[in-house]
Amino acid sequence: MLLFLLRRLGVLLPTFIGVTAIAFALVHLIPGDPLEMLAGERGMDPLRHARLMHEMGFDLPLWQQYIDYIDKVLHGDLGLSINTHQPVLGEFMTLFPATIELSLCAMGFAVLVGLPAGMLAAVRRGTLLDHSVMGLSLTGYSMPIFWWALLLILLFSVQLGWTPVSGRISVMFWVEPVTGFMLIDTLLAGDWDAFWSALHHLVLPAIVLGTIPLAVIARMTRSSMMEVIREDYIRVARAKGLSPQRVIFVHALRNALIPVVTVIGLQTGTLLAGAILTETIFAWPGVGKWLIDSISRRDYPAVQGGILLVAAIVMLVNLLVDVLYGLINPRIRHAR
Amino acid sequence: MSAADEALAPPSPWRENWRHFCSNPGALLGLLVIVVLVLLALLAPWLAPHAPNEQFRDALLLPPSWAGGDPRFLLGTDDVGRDILARLMYGARLSLAVGAIVVTLSLAIGITLGLIAGFFQGVVDGLIMRLMDVMLALPSLLLAIAIVAILGPSLVNAMVAISVVVLPHYVRLTRASVIGELAKDYVVASEVAGAGLWRQMFVNVLPNCLAPLIVQATLGFSSAILDAAALGFLGLGAQPPTPEWGTMLADARQFIQRAWWVVTFPGLAILITVLAFNLMGDGLRDALDPRLKR
Numbered sequence: 128m129l130l131f132l133l134r135r136l137g138v139l140l141p142t143f144i145g146v147t148a149i150a151f152a153l154v155h156l157i158p159g160d161p162l163e164m165l166a167g168e169r170g171m172d173p174l175r176h177a178r179l180m181h182e183m184g185f186d187l188p189l190w191q192q193y194i195d196y197i198d199k200v201l202h203g204d205l206g207l208s209i210n211t212h213q214p215v216l217g218e219f220m221t222l223f224p225a226t227i228e229l230s231l232c233a234m235g236f237a238v239l240v241g242l243p244a245g246m247l248a249a250v251r252r253g254t255l256l257d258h259s260v261m262g263l264s265l266t267g268y269s270m271p272i273f274w275w276a277l278l279l280i281l282l283f284s285v286q287l288g289w290t291p292v293s294g295r296i297s298v299m300f301w302v303e304p305v306t307g308f309m310l311i312d313t314l315l316a317g318d319w320d321a322f323w324s325a326l327h328h329l330v331l332p333a334i335v336l337g338t339i340p341l342a343v344i345a346r347m348t349r350s351s352m353m354e355v356i357r358e359d360y361i362r363v364a365r366a367k368g369l370s371p372q373r374v375i376f377v378h379a380l381r382n383a384l385i386p387v388v389t390v391i392g393l394q395t396g397t398l399l400a401g402a403i404l405t406e407t408i409f410a411w412p413g414v415g416k417w418l419i420d421s422i423s424r425r426d427y428p429a430v431q432g433g434i435l436l437v438a439a440i441v442m443l444v445n446l447l448v449d450v451l452y453g454l455i456n457p458r459i460r461h462a463r
Numbered sequence: 464m465s466a467a468d469e470a471l472a473p474p475s476p477w478r479e480n481w482r483h484f485c486s487n488p489g490a491l492l493g494l495l496v497i498v499v500l501v502l503l504a505l506l507a508p509w510l511a512p513h514a515p516n517e518q519f520r521d522a523l524l525l526p527p528s529w530a531g532g533d534p535r536f537l538l539g540t541d542d543v544g545r546d547i548l549a550r551l552m553y554g555a556r557l558s559l560a561v562g563a564i565v566v567t568l569s570l571a572i573g574i575t576l577g578l579i580a581g582f583f584q585g586v587v588d589g590l591i592m593r594l595m596d597v598m599l600a601l602p603s604l605l606l607a608i609a610i611v612a613i614l615g616p617s618l619v620n621a622m623v624a625i626s627v628v629v630l631p632h633y634v635r636l637t638r639a640s641v642i643g644e645l646a647k648d649y650v651v652a653s654e655v656a657g658a659g660l661w662r663q664m665f666v667n668v669l670p671n672c673l674a675p676l677i678v679q680a681t682l683g684f685s686s687a688i689l690d691a692a693a694l695g696f697l698g699l700g701a702q703p704p705t706p707e708w709g710t711m712l713a714d715a716r717q718f719i720q721r722a723w724w725v726v727t728f729p730g731l732a733i734l735i736t737v738l739a740f741n742l743m744g745d746g747l748r749d750a751l752d753p754r755l756k757r
Contacts, residue, residue, distance in 0.1 A: 434601070
């Protein structure tokens, strides 16, 4: 197991260095003067320009700047945001819980709907139900989620008035941030009205963000379930006279779930990319919206740090999935 | 060849694949929709009722003609009086062109890199594949956003970004098939017969690796269209007044309370196009991948 872990980490390290190179290139490949953003409309006198270039290390050779950058990254220093003059890491960390809360709820929705739908389709293979589930999941998979969000807003917020259009909680409430998760914080404060408000704000974004993972999970569950149902031990279980429910839920499901769990883990990247779109539309104060805002403000340290952190998170989660998979299934561990 | 001989001869693999493809109603439907879309896009200057950027100042935000609008504008007009149907038809040109260019670019580069990695295993292979790992570590939309942030927002830069982002899939697929093929006898035989490296790569081995690449390219079409629309929606792709579907949606957002049609139709166009390519891709996979043949 230790060897397996080390091997995984060995692959991860060059990948991480590559990602830092991309993030570094982001600031250093942009044509034009790196101090343009600070200069303002009236420009900057050459003396001050030279001093700032020196202070910020832009006059060093590129490789030295890169090494300095890696050194800073490894010490947790991702620079200051041009917009707020706050450390990028701190900003990211304050906003990240909102993205996690949204992503977890989206994933919960996707699993709660996708898993039973895929199972039903597999059990009722070839029926109208199966075709409907597969058709719907292919539609969900093809969905431009930014449009899906607008449609849901059109129906539930504009026409029916059931849910708010944007934000995380109504402006009427103020909740002391403890965990950063609005649902938990409102409960800790014992404020039920605030909790309902937060829940109302969460429903649509979570559905939107969960749509593509839902489609993927439903398709994966169906194909994995169909494979398992054909196995001999299922026939044995049936022949023993077990009830069909017991055969499906106890005997088949457990084995069918293994590939599904991997797929769920590998959706992290999809979720974080989808969060960029979803948060922008619903004005959800998470890292996705922050990244897009930073790009439009040309706040390059923030964009650089954000991309690095998101990539690091995706890589860590993928590693975690790999390791968990290795724990569940020893064959993976000993392969190669 | 007599009729009896023809019946006995094994069907050509392409005809067999085509028959298999045709037995899948979803795939046929996808193909049909794509053909219609391509025709609409090609014939847009003749079919479209108006020019895409022509503004009718007397017809702002008119609903579709069946919902009480003007019969001149079948799908209604937007906030500056442009015909939505015409813009959608011209948008089909852009989206299909984006798909075609992205797929061509990424296929060409991806196949070349994959062939190189497969043929020259060792350091070169390791370098190429590690680079692909780095690209896979970032969510594709995020990487595309990063590239557009470097190059500046425009449709061309969005296409470049998307082509780069999808590269790893083609490289990995090509490399895996090449390594599978290299062990086969015909490769050894042609090497003994004196085939040069280029001939081996592109004439002997590559045609046998095409099946999974064709499937991936079809699915790549749909993801390219989707990503380009997403970038356009975020303001990082085509810029207004280009009639690109994602850009149109971004413009339409502010009218969501008053005019459902400006929000509904561009998205529907994206969904139908992407769905058609995905349906066809699924059908092609079933037809071309022998492991899935029933």
